Amino acid sequence: xxxxxxxxxxxxxxxxxDITVYWKPSACVHASYCYRELIEVFDPSRxxxxxxxxxxxxxxxxVVNLCPTDALAWKWNDEEKNQDVRADQYxxxxxxxxxxxxxxxxxxxxxxxxxxxxxxxxxxxxGDFELTYGTTKxxxxxxxxxxxxxxxxxxxxxxxxxxxxTGFNG
Amino acid sequence: MEENNNKKPQAIVEVIEFGPxxxxxxxxxxxxxxxxxxxxxxxWLCRCGKSNNKPYCDDSHKK
Ligand code: SF4
Ligand code: FES
Ligand code: FES
Numbered sequence: 001x002x003x004x005x006x007x008x009x010x011x012x013x014x015x016x017x018d019i020t021v022y023w024k025p026s027a028c029v030h031a032s033y034c035y036r037e038l039i040e041v042f043d044p045s046r047x048x049x050x051x052x053x054x055x056x057x058x059x060x061x062x063v064v065n066l067c068p069t070d071a072l073a074w075k076w077n078d079e080e081k082n083q084d085v086r087a088d089q090y091x092x093x094x095x096x097x098x099x100x101x102x103x104x105x106x107x108x109x110x111x112x113x114x115x116x117x118x119x120x121x122x123x124x125x126x127g128d129f130e131l132t133y134g135t136t137k138x139x140x141x142x143x144x145x146x147x148x149x150x151x152x153x154x155x156x157x158x159x160x161x162x163x164x165x166t167g168f169n170g
Numbered sequence: 171m172e173e174n175n176n177k178k179p180q181a182i183v184e185v186i187e188f189g190p191x192x193x194x195x196x197x198x199x200x201x202x203x204x205x206x207x208x209x210x211x212x213x214w215l216c217r218c219g220k221s222n223n224k225p226y227c228d229d230s231h232k233k
Contacts, residue, residue, distance in 0.1 A: 128180050147191055157217065
């Protein structure tokens, strides 16, 4: 399923753990360097046509740098690394599409929340999620909470360790 | 250097009063006792301790 985050003004973006590749369809002249060189990643017959897991980061950068237009550009997800990219990286956004240097949004973490049901104990939630209880609503960012499953905690909805004393079996 | 502030909530976790814990979205549930791992998209976990279908709510909390 294609997610909305892949769209940004003027095209699409694709990423792996190291880099983000931007594609601007309106600039693509179908010179086809990209798929002649690396069909594993750039395959116009596939949707989405860019598969960032199809080759190594180095290889993807190399091929993106071949695009003769500004249809393809790339950057490191690590913002610091983008500062000292040298000019031989033709299609780094710094040279090709400087406006995108502001596009911080491209680092989007989509790690699933971990929900661990402990043996005879609470359920432990870890990650990025929204939590509501009573009238409280909060965003937990890279956090961890334990919700009581035994029903006897004095600190509902959180576990306070009482499940051990009551010998909860669940 | 700026923080990575682009972490979006991946799941919605809702404590239902006098009822279960509803979790929906992008998550993986690991049940250590029953040795199961899945990502069903939406679940209701028992919080009352009385369910006969743990870790899920089976409405026993209403009794
Ligand atoms: S190399 Fe660039 S212009 Fe050519 S097809 Fe690929 S994206 Fe389009
Ligand atoms: S699960 Fe720990 S107090 Fe209920
Ligand atoms: S919360 Fe529904 S059965 Fe326990």
